[in-house]
Amino acid sequence: xxxxxxxxxxxxxxxxxxxxxxxxxxxxxxxxxxxxxxxxxxxxxxxxxxxxxxxxxxxxxxxxxxxxxxxxxxxxxxxxxxxxx
Amino acid sequence: xxxxxxxxxxxxxxxxxxxxxxxxxxxxxxxxxxxxxxxxxxxxxxxxxxxxxxxxxxxxxxxxxxxxxxxxxxxxxxxxxxxxxxxxxxxxxxxxxxxxxxxxxxxxxxxxxxxxxxxxxxxxxxxxxxxxxxxxxxxxxxxxxxxxxxxxxxxxxxxxxxxxxxxxxxxxxxxxxxxxxxxxxxxxxxxxxxxxxxxxxxxxxxxxxxxxxxxxxxxxxxxxxxxxxxxxxxxxxxxxxxxxxxxxxxxxxxxxxxx
Numbered sequence: 001x002x003x004x005x006x007x008x009x010x011x012x013x014x015x016x017x018x019x020x021x022x023x024x025x026x027x028x029x030x031x032x033x034x035x036x037x038x039x040x041x042x043x044x045x046x047x048x049x050x051x052x053x054x055x056x057x058x059x060x061x062x063x064x065x066x067x068x069x070x071x072x073x074x075x076x077x078x079x080x081x082x083x084x085x
Numbered sequence: 086x087x088x089x090x091x092x093x094x095x096x097x098x099x100x101x102x103x104x105x106x107x108x109x110x111x112x113x114x115x116x117x118x119x120x121x122x123x124x125x126x127x128x129x130x131x132x133x134x135x136x137x138x139x140x141x142x143x144x145x146x147x148x149x150x151x152x153x154x155x156x157x158x159x160x161x162x163x164x165x166x167x168x169x170x171x172x173x174x175x176x177x178x179x180x181x182x183x184x185x186x187x188x189x190x191x192x193x194x195x196x197x198x199x200x201x202x203x204x205x206x207x208x209x210x211x212x213x214x215x216x217x218x219x220x221x222x223x224x225x226x227x228x229x230x231x232x233x234x235x236x237x238x239x240x241x242x243x244x245x246x247x248x249x250x251x252x253x254x255x256x257x258x259x260x261x262x263x264x265x266x267x268x269x270x271x272x273x274x275x276x277x278x279x280x281x282x283x284x285x286x287x288x289x290x291x292x293x294x295x296x297x298x299x300x301x302x303x304x305x306x307x308x309x310x311x312x313x314x315x316x317x318x319x320x321x322x323x324x325x326x327x328x329x330x331x332x333x334x335x336x337x338x339x340x341x342x343x344x
Binding site: 010045051057059060063 | 235237293323
């Protein structure tokens with residue numbers, strides 16, 4: 001069974017075109033403000049992919065800056081929203 | 086037999102000219118495919134994949150027409166004139182164009198184009214509708230599109246506020262494209278369930294990812310899940326040969342008849 005972390009890692013790798021670097025992402029890896037590929041346009045695409053891949057609906061209030069600071073924060077957002085549905 | 090080159094052409098649409106690219110075949114088999122594109126930047130980012138698909142299908146003896154919807158791409162009109170109703174009429178005109186000399190017509194659409202493809206297949210009783218990663222809820226798609234503007238905006242715009250402005254009659258620019266209120270209204274109402282319900286022909290649904298949405302399994306008999314990234318949303322040209330091959334395989338290749 002694929003974990004949320006693995007699926008988020010694949011998602012980020014796909015959206016940000018990270019190639020093999022996707023495998024190096026850990027929960028501590030910084031995203032917003034840390035990797036150049038994660039610009040504001042990428043955030044919108046990442047959110048759309050999270051919605052599509054995990055079957056979630058994310059609204060403005062879910063999309064805090066904190067949620068995008070690290071890979072782990074994003075995983076926690078996904079798990080929290082999945083628990084809601 | 087020489088290689089056939091894709092031909093650009095203009096079709097008379099109800100609001101103005103429609104730009105299309107035709108992939109003719111040396112030995113006509115009576116089969117044809119209409120390809121309907123996705124919206125906005127997705128159209129830009131999927132051009133190569135759709136062109137490769139067109140070639141692969143044409144190589145099997147199926148004539149292909151790739152259409153730019155009114156108000157998009159190289160077709161006439163501006164963003165104010167793009168509407169779902171207009172796009173339905175554009176697809177109708179394209180079907181009429183293709184039905185000259187072809188008796189077996191199919192339609193393929195990517196993302197929002199897939200919803201349009203289902204409606205087109207229903208309206209013309211086509212042989213087959215092929216869906217590439219259909220948008221399952223137009224409202225969700227609208228949210229995601231507005232979010233592009235909200236996250237890149239310096240003015241602290243929220244999706245909710247942008248949506249309200251659309252409802253109030255304002256056309257909004259989003260990432261180099263624009264959404265007018267009529268198009269937004271149509272998107273809010275579109276669902277894959279309704280589109281599939283109207284379509285009587287076989288539907289082939291291709292999903293890229295590790296797991297298709299539950300609605301795909303419920304609605305569609307012919308669902309194929311393939312590994313690969315969402316090429317329509319990735320800036321760098323991303324090619325997925327497996328998807329092209331699996332889709333083209335829907336049409337048995339014809340061998341040219343002996344003279």
